[in-house]
Amino acid sequence: MTEHKSTYEPKSGFERWLDSRLPIVRFSADLMSFPTPRNLNYWYTFGGILAFCLVVQIVTGIVLAMHYDTSEAGAFISVQRGIMRDVNYGWLIRGIHANGASMFFLAVYLHILRGMYYGSYKAPREVLWWIGCVIYVLMMATAFMGYVLPWGQMSFWGAKVITNLLGAFPVVGNAITTLLWGGFSVGGPTLNRFFSLHYLLPFVIAGMVALHVWALHVPGNNNPTGVEVKSDHDTLPFHPYYTVKDLFAIMVFVILFAVVVFFIPDAFEKVDNNVVANALVTPAHIVPEWYLLPFYAILRAIPDKLSGVLALAGAIAMLFALPFLDQNKVKSMRYRPAARMYFFIWIVFCLILGWCGSQEPQGTVIPGGAGPVIIDYGINSVTWLARVSTAYYFAYFLIITPLLAMSEKTLPVPDALFMPVLSKSAAPAE
Amino acid sequence: MRREASSTGPWADSGAGSGTLSEVRTSEVSESVAKAGADGPDDAGRRDFLYLATGAVGVAGVAAVAWPLIDQLNPAADTLALASIEYDLTKVPLGSEVTIAWRKQPVFIRHRTPDEIARAVADDHAPMKDPATDASRVKPGHAEWLIILASCTHLGCVPTFKGGEYGGWACPCHGSVYDTSGRIRKGPAPKNLYLFPYTFLSDTKVKLG
Numbered sequence: 001m002t003e004h005k006s007t008y009e010p011k012s013g014f015e016r017w018l019d020s021r022l023p024i025v026r027f028s029a030d031l032m033s034f035p036t037p038r039n040l041n042y043w044y045t046f047g048g049i050l051a052f053c054l055v056v057q058i059v060t061g062i063v064l065a066m067h068y069d070t071s072e073a074g075a076f077i078s079v080q081r082g083i084m085r086d087v088n089y090g091w092l093i094r095g096i097h098a099n100g101a102s103m104f105f106l107a108v109y110l111h112i113l114r115g116m117y118y119g120s121y122k123a124p125r126e127v128l129w130w131i132g133c134v135i136y137v138l139m140m141a142t143a144f145m146g147y148v149l150p151w152g153q154m155s156f157w158g159a160k161v162i163t164n165l166l167g168a169f170p171v172v173g174n175a176i177t178t179l180l181w182g183g184f185s186v187g188g189p190t191l192n193r194f195f196s197l198h199y200l201l202p203f204v205i206a207g208m209v210a211l212h213v214w215a216l217h218v219p220g221n222n223n224p225t226g227v228e229v230k231s232d233h234d235t236l237p238f239h240p241y242y243t244v245k246d247l248f249a250i251m252v253f254v255i256l257f258a259v260v261v262f263f264i265p266d267a268f269e270k271v272d273n274n275v276v277a278n279a280l281v282t283p284a285h286i287v288p289e290w291y292l293l294p295f296y297a298i299l300r301a302i303p304d305k306l307s308g309v310l311a312l313a314g315a316i317a318m319l320f321a322l323p324f325l326d327q328n329k330v331k332s333m334r335y336r337p338a339a340r341m342y343f344f345i346w347i348v349f350c351l352i353l354g355w356c357g358s359q360e361p362q363g364t365v366i367p368g369g370a371g372p373v374i375i376d377y378g379i380n381s382v383t384w385l386a387r388v389s390t391a392y393y394f395a396y397f398l399i400i401t402p403l404l405a406m407s408e409k410t411l412p413v414p415d416a417l418f419m420p421v422l423s424k425s426a427a428p429a430e
Numbered sequence: 431m432r433r434e435a436s437s438t439g440p441w442a443d444s445g446a447g448s449g450t451l452s453e454v455r456t457s458e459v460s461e462s463v464a465k466a467g468a469d470g471p472d473d474a475g476r477r478d479f480l481y482l483a484t485g486a487v488g489v490a491g492v493a494a495v496a497w498p499l500i501d502q503l504n505p506a507a508d509t510l511a512l513a514s515i516e517y518d519l520t521k522v523p524l525g526s527e528v529t530i531a532w533r534k535q536p537v538f539i540r541h542r543t544p545d546e547i548a549r550a551v552a553d554d555h556a557p558m559k560d561p562a563t564d565a566s567r568v569k570p571g572h573a574e575w576l577i578i579l580a581s582c583t584h585l586g587c588v589p590t591f592k593g594g595e596y597g598g599w600a601c602p603c604h605g606s607v608y609d610t611s612g613r614i615r616k617g618p619a620p621k622n623l624y625l626f627p628y629t630f631l632s633d634t635k636v637k638l639g
């Protein structure tokens with residue numbers, strides 16, 4: 001798809017007047033009529049769902065900020081008593097915001113996996129992919145700082161552990177943590193600056209989303225076949241076809257969201273976070289939010305501090321590197337049976353890493369003894385399972401993907417994407 | 431500094447003959463100057479110099495503004511103004527420990543039993559990540575008092591008293607294990623629990639800081 005010709009025609013005198021001064025109506029109309037591949041499935045609705053999530057977080061967040069006290073002494077009370085009990089509907093707004101973060105990450109993970117499966121990171125969409133990776137990192141930073149704000153035990157110790165990660169760097173490490181904390185430990189100054197940044201970053205994300213959509217509209221959408229759009233037969237206008245499809249998906253998502261908010265509002269919450277932050281006592285079992293667990297497991301799997309931190313950063317960097325690592329011209333894994341298999345195994349290992357991150361490092365995997373000790377932990381320990389999984393995580397990106405890109409025998413790819421659509425009922429299932 | 435070799439290039443007829451690229455880019459602006467006759471052949475070099483000098487001043491200006499914006503993040507004067515504190519050791523029975531705050535950081539004061547001291551001394555020459563003798567971690571004549579920072583040297587959690595196979599501490603966060611001298615014996619932490627300055631005012635009173 002090359003240039004999308006504008007089909008907008010100003011209807012009234014006013015529209016013509018405005019169009020020659022600020023063509024904003026034309027801009028919106030062109031967004032709506034944007035030619036979109038006709039075969040997008042429901043995995044492609046997560047972009048719209050994510051936009052919805054961002055708006056929900058910003059609206060509920062701004063309301064929470066009206067009742068939130070940023071002081072070290074007042075933060076916990078303002079959330080636990082003020083927002084949760086005294087403010088009208090405060091419990092609801094916080095419930096939506098706190099669980100909204102989980103819903104946001106659920107959507108972003110499915111969105112990223114979609115991109116990996118259909119090869120959406122490949123030319124000509126590398127920049128689009130990288131902007132997406134930046135948004136993901138910003139989301140993690142935002143959620144991490146938001147989690148500190150209720151100033152419970154998990155907030156405090158989560159903040160301490162994560163900021164200490166940067167202390168791992170030789171020479172400058174301690175200067176950086178002191179700079180972040182504004183003191184000798186996490187405390188009031190830290191809370192205040194995290195609030196300031198937690199307010200700011202979502203708007204930076206919104207700006208990045210604008211770039212993301214721009215970068216999407218230059219090459220146009222990828223699609224489940226990975227075959228580029230060749231003619232107008234391949235596309236449909238975004239509105240009404242995909243506006244309606246996206247809205248339907250958002251509605252289903254909202255139902256799930258509502259079930260969480262109204263029936264299991266504390267499903268993702270750690271009870272310890274209802275205890276006010278105490279700098280002298282670490283909770284017996286500290287774990288990050290579920291969406292950070294795999295990275296946490298990778299960090300713990302490595303028995304050396306600096307290497308652990310580098311592995312954690314490297315795990316995220318793999319996503320950025322993916323366009324370089326996979327040079328296979330066939331985009332969609334529909335036509336790459338081997339790549340597909342290794343990809344599914346990778347997803348399983350990510351889930352296992354998530355589980356490992358939620359367990360104690362010396363815990364056992366199969367109930368019973370820890371088994372013979374290798375180096376430091378028993379073979380049946382969570383730590384060793386995390387190590388094996390970490391090894392696969394990196395091997396998938398650094399070894400399997402580049403090798404498959406060169407050697408895999410791919411299935412025949414359709415010439416044009418509208419043919420398989422039209423003949424789908426006649427053709428055998430893929 | 432770049433200089434076009436001759437006046438036969440595509441820009442030949444702009445300005446005063448031999449000019450630099452930057453001169454060409456700014457030729458519209460400099461036209462009036464040229465007409466006024468101030469644009470001699472040497473002015474090109476002078477203009478490049480002004481270009482760089484302006485840029486350098488701009489960079490210095492940005493740096494001068496950036497530094498206060500970064501340094502404001504560092505601990506403020508009231509945070510730095512930290513008094514030392516005194517602690518009455520009779521509050522810590524033999525075989526137990528207290529965790530107190532000094533400069534907002536958690537500190538362990540552990541009243542070690544002869545058994546725990548013996549265990550620590552016995553391991554003085556065992557292989558360790560951060561080798562240190564037990565004697566080097568206490569004040570002479572006060573071996574029963576181990577006074578150290580309570581932040582795990584991995585990522586800062588407060589380790590649990592008597593946890594782990596060495597009877598010292600175990601960190602609940604990522605499983606670092608310390609012995610009864612606070613030395614790192616297992617797990618991801620790189621260093622022994624840190625020492626910090628303190629003095630015994632009497633046998634039952636210490637001053638931290």
Ligand code: HEM
Pocket residue numbers: 054057058059060061062063064065068079094097098101104139142143144146147148149150198199201202203205
């Ligand atoms: C990318 C979007 C955002 C994400 C992922 C996010 C995430 C979070 C998370 C995980 C928490 C902790 C929830 C809890 O356990 O209570 C939180 C709290 C908070 N957030 Fe956000 N947030 C976002 C946007 C915003 C915005 C735009 C504001 C506006 C100022 C805001 C204001 C707050 C406030 C005041 C709190 C503390 C009150 C509370 O804990 O409920 N957030 N955020």
Ligand code: FES
Pocket residue numbers: 582583584585586587601602603604605606617618619
């Ligand atoms: S903070 Fe103690 S082991 Fe990580």
